[in-house]
Amino acid sequence: EQTRVAIVGAGPAGLVLSHLLEQAGIESIVLDRRSREEIEGTIRAGILEQGAVDLLATIGDTSRVHTSGDRHDGIELHFGAADEAFERHRIDFPALTGRSVWLYPQHEALIDLIAARLAAGQDLRFGTTVERVWGVDSDRPRIAGTTAEGAPFEIEAEFVVGADGSRSAIRPAVTGGSHAGGYFREYPFAWFGILCEAPRSSAELIYSNSPDGFALISQRSETVQRMYFQCDPEADPEALSEAEIWDTLQARTPGTELREGRIFQRDVLRFRSFVSHELRRGRAALVGDAAHTVPPTGAKGMNLAIGDVLLLGVALKELLLHGSERGLDAYPEAASQRIWKAQHFSWWMTSMLHLAPGTSDFDRLRQLGELRTVVESEAGRTYLAEAYTGWPYRTTL
Numbered sequence: 001e002q003t004r005v006a007i008v009g010a011g012p013a014g015l016v017l018s019h020l021l022e023q024a025g026i027e028s029i030v031l032d033r034r035s036r037e038e039i040e041g042t043i044r045a046g047i048l049e050q051g052a053v054d055l056l057a058t059i060g061d062t063s064r065v066h067t068s069g070d071r072h073d074g075i076e077l078h079f080g081a082a083d084e085a086f087e088r089h090r091i092d093f094p095a096l097t098g099r100s101v102w103l104y105p106q107h108e109a110l111i112d113l114i115a116a117r118l119a120a121g122q123d124l125r126f127g128t129t130v131e132r133v134w135g136v137d138s139d140r141p142r143i144a145g146t147t148a149e150g151a152p153f154e155i156e157a158e159f160v161v162g163a164d165g166s167r168s169a170i171r172p173a174v175t176g177g178s179h180a181g182g183y184f185r186e187y188p189f190a191w192f193g194i195l196c197e198a199p200r201s202s203a204e205l206i207y208s209n210s211p212d213g214f215a216l217i218s219q220r221s222e223t224v225q226r227m228y229f230q231c232d233p234e235a236d237p238e239a240l241s242e243a244e245i246w247d248t249l250q251a252r253t254p255g256t257e258l259r260e261g262r263i264f265q266r267d268v269l270r271f272r273s274f275v276s277h278e279l280r281r282g283r284a285a286l287v288g289d290a291a292h293t294v295p296p297t298g299a300k301g302m303n304l305a306i307g308d309v310l311l312l313g314v315a316l317k318e319l320l321l322h323g324s325e326r327g328l329d330a331y332p333e334a335a336s337q338r339i340w341k342a343q344h345f346s347w348w349m350t351s352m353l354h355l356a357p358g359t360s361d362f363d364r365l366r367q368l369g370e371l372r373t374v375v376e377s378e379a380g381r382t383y384l385a386e387a388y389t390g391w392p393y394r395t396t397l
């Protein structure tokens with residue numbers, strides 16, 4: 001079987017790339033190991049940059065991002081050395097940058113994207129596992145594996161894209177064997193995340209650096225809320241009672257009265273920063289989490305994936321419409337610039353807001369000084385707002 005571009009992974013990166021290619025008349029096959037139900041039902045990121053929203057709104061007639069998403073014009077930063085001295089500050093995005101972000105859960109964006117791609121006639125195959133990738137140094141790379149029905153398949157393409165997440169099956173072919181071939185950093189904490197049935201506790205997201213550690217009060221809808229608190233990476237999500245979870249969240253958000261409700265999902269999210277050493281080799285490239293992972297603080301993951309595919313889309317058009325590898329040669333460096341800015345921002349938000357185990361008094365007070373540096377300075381608030389709402393996407397190579 002043949003196609004022009006084999007895209008492995010039907011997440012935001014793979015689906016958006018298939019749309020960009022189709023607009024240029026380039027045929028692709030998108031494969032994903034997971035079922036459609038699993039993709040559409042897995043709770044993941046929540047925040048989209050303005051540029052990502054603008055792009056998603058143009059894909060098919062099915063995007064609900066403007067009708068069901070919620071525009072957020074700011075976030076709150078709360079911090080203090082003690083509950084009595086707890087401060088609450090707002091970062092006003094439009095006033096500082098002219099831009100906003102949108103709260104629109106990733107799985108909702110995926111429901112829209114899958115419907116749009118299927119309506120456009122996209123060859124999209126769920127439950128399909130890729131086990132082998134070869135020939136990326138030739139001009140006819142191939143992938144092979146097993147279909148949803150358990151039958152073997154093999155696809156010959158002109159290009160293979162790894163859009164298949166942090167445990168990418170394509171990455172070893174790009175980095176040359178060592179699966180973890182990348183720059184990475186671990187963190188000594190994780191997030192305990194919950195979904196609960198309750199009204200909003202705050203109009204905007206609250207990022208709180210309390211004496212007991214970090215908490216984030218986020219949202220999913222009028223009636224469903226998403227909240228997180230810093231925990232040990234080895235924590236067992238089932239070990240706490242609902243009352244203990246509420247006590248922990250409430251203790252970490254002094255001055256805010258949390259509205260409690262039934263907790264119907266809990267998970268522990270590990271923190272990692274990772275960038276693959278190689279983003280492209282011959283006729284294969286990586287995008288999204290296959291290329292890099294950011295810790296969740298600052299909500300850059302899905303937005304960064306879209307930045308990658310906008311660039312790779314340009315490079316693939318040059319290759320497949322004009323026979324030029326110039327764009328592909330430029331892709332790794334061009335994508336890396338945004339990737340490392342987002343890596344820095346995610347690391348910075350993480351380190352500024354969390355209490356690392358064993359932190360000295362010096363480091364704790366320095367951290368509060370850092371938060372004060374940000375909130376008391378227009379330049380500081382502007383840096384945070386620019387990064388959070390997203391640097392303009394680059395669409396030329």
Ligand code: DHB
Pocket residue numbers: 044045046047205216218219226296297298299
């Ligand atoms: C959410 C996650 C984030 O990492 C963040 O910075 C903001 C919101 C969320 O899941 O709602």
